[in-house]
Amino acid sequence: MLPYEALEAEARARLPEAVFDYYAGGSGEESTLADNTAAWGRLRLRPRVLRDVSSVNTGTELLGARLASPVLVAPTAFHSLAHPEAERATARGTREAGSLLVLSSRASRRVEDVAAEAGPWWLQVYVFKDRGLTRALVRRAVAAGARALVLTGDTPVVGRKRRDRGDSALGLPEEDFLANLEGLTRRELAEQAPDVTFADIDWLRELSGLPVLVKGVLRADDARACLHHGAAGLIVSNHGGRQLDGAVATAEALPEVVEAVDGRVPVLVDGGVRTGRDVLRALALGARAVLLGRPVLWGLATGGAEGVRRVLDGLREDTARTLALAGVPDVSSVGADLVARTLWR
Ligand SMILES: Cc1cc2nc3c(=O)[nH]c(=O)nc-3n(C[C@H](O)[C@H](O)[C@H](O)COP(=O)(O)O)c2cc1C
Numbered sequence: 063m064l065p066y067e068a069l070e071a072e073a074r075a076r077l078p079e080a081v082f083d084y085y086a087g088g089s090g091e092e093s094t095l096a097d098n099t100a101a102w103g104r105l106r107l108r109p110r111v112l113r114d115v116s117s118v119n120t121g122t123e124l125l126g127a128r129l130a131s132p133v134l135v136a137p138t139a140f141h142s143l144a145h146p147e148a149e150r151a152t153a154r155g156t157r158e159a160g161s162l163l164v165l166s167s168r169a170s171r172r173v174e175d176v177a178a179e180a181g182p183w184w185l186q187v188y189v190f191k192d193r194g195l196t197r198a199l200v201r202r203a204v205a206a207g208a209r210a211l212v213l214t215g216d217t218p219v220v221g222r223k224r225r226d227r228g229d230s231a232l233g234l235p236e237e238d239f240l241a242n243l244e245g246l247t248r249r250e251l252a253e254q255a256p257d258v259t260f261a262d263i264d265w266l267r268e269l270s271g272l273p274v275l276v277k278g279v280l281r282a283d284d285a286r287a288c289l290h291h292g293a294a295g296l297i298v299s300n301h302g303g304r305q306l307d308g309a310v311a312t313a314e315a316l317p318e319v320v321e322a323v324d325g326r327v328p329v330l331v332d333g334g335v336r337t338g339r340d341v342l343r344a345l346a347l348g349a350r351a352v353l354l355g356r357p358v359l360w361g362l363a364t365g366g367a368e369g370v371r372r373v374l375d376g377l378r379e380d381t382a383r384t385l386a387l388a389g390v391p392d393v394s395s396v397g398a399d400l401v402a403r404t405l406w407r
């Protein structure tokens with residue numbers, strides 16, 4: 063079994079079935095979920111030979127943050143389902159690994175408490191129907207030291223997950239659901255705003271004074287519109303196959319977004335990244351960094367902060383070995399030449 067599959071199996075054995083299925087599952091027929099990993103696997107590599115790789119450096123810099131590797135922690139909801147220390151443990155493990163945490167708007171612990179354990183972190187923003195809820199959360203995140211906002215653009219409504227057993231099966235305490243929704247007493251009041259638009263990029267920029275990245279971009283025209291509204295970065299994502307099923311795999315969408323952005327802001331990508339080879343593939347297609355969703359949840363479920371650190375350190379080491387095997391001494395030397403143009407795919 064691959065290390066990732068072994069880790070997933072261990073998490074599955076530890077978690078209640080409904081929780082595992084909530085984390086692991088995707089929407090619809092789960093075709094996009096399956097395609098994300100498969101699409102990275104289809105890209106064939108073109109290693110360089112006879113390069114000096116006696117010292118390989120995975121370090122990188124992203125919007126002013128120094129990182130041990132080009133791997134960030136993706137925003138995922140409700141970490142208290144995986145571990146009693148919840149997002150506080152995720153924040154600690156992420157900091158210890160020299161990575162950056164993108165904290166979900168649906169976190170199960172208060173942003174102030176998570177920030178106290180975190181290294182560099184960004185807040186993922188859901189715009190709620192009641193924009194006052196979002197405004198209050200953003201203000202608290204700014205006060206607590208968030209360095210950027212990540213506006214999720216692919217969730218005007220929540221995708222139907224085929225493995226969903228209903229809210230009550232998860233056993234999530236009400237206070238965990240409402241951790242960052244000041245003054246709310248009922249979860250039904252925290253609905254996604256179906257009218258979230260590009261104008262909300264401007265709104266969030268002005269409200270926070272922070273750089274705003276947009277997550278969920280899969281098309282060149284949308285990438286250009288985000289830049290027009292002042293986005294400081296883009297994350298190519300299909301929400302780990304949890305929103306529109308049938309949406310294109312992120313490895314396939316990445317090149318057109320990179321081309322449209324033309325180096326003006328960093329482009330990141332997530333979805334199905336599991337190995338150092340996948341990290342190299344993403345960088346070769348023009349991503350500045352990748353984000354990890356489910357693997358971090360499995361690390362948290364199996365080992366708390368230490369488990370999160372192990373997942374991130376493990377992927378950093380695998381990335382370093384992959385770079386050496388590909389004849390690349392550092393992240394900034396990765397180029398499009400590292401992947402084959404596969405005509406037979
Ligand atoms: C259980 C779960 C919860 C998620 N919650 C959020 C969220 O609150 N906000 C968000 O922008 N994305 C959320 N995502 C999507 C992730 O940020 C990310 O796009 C995706 O998980 C990456 O794919 P991967 O899990 O294959 O690495 C969630 C994903 C999972 C699996």
Ligand SMILES: O=C(O)C(=O)c1ccccc1
Nearest residue numbers: 139168217220254301304
């Ligand atoms: O589960 C998710 O992927 C997610 O982003 C979400 C959206 C709304 C409520 C809870 C989680």
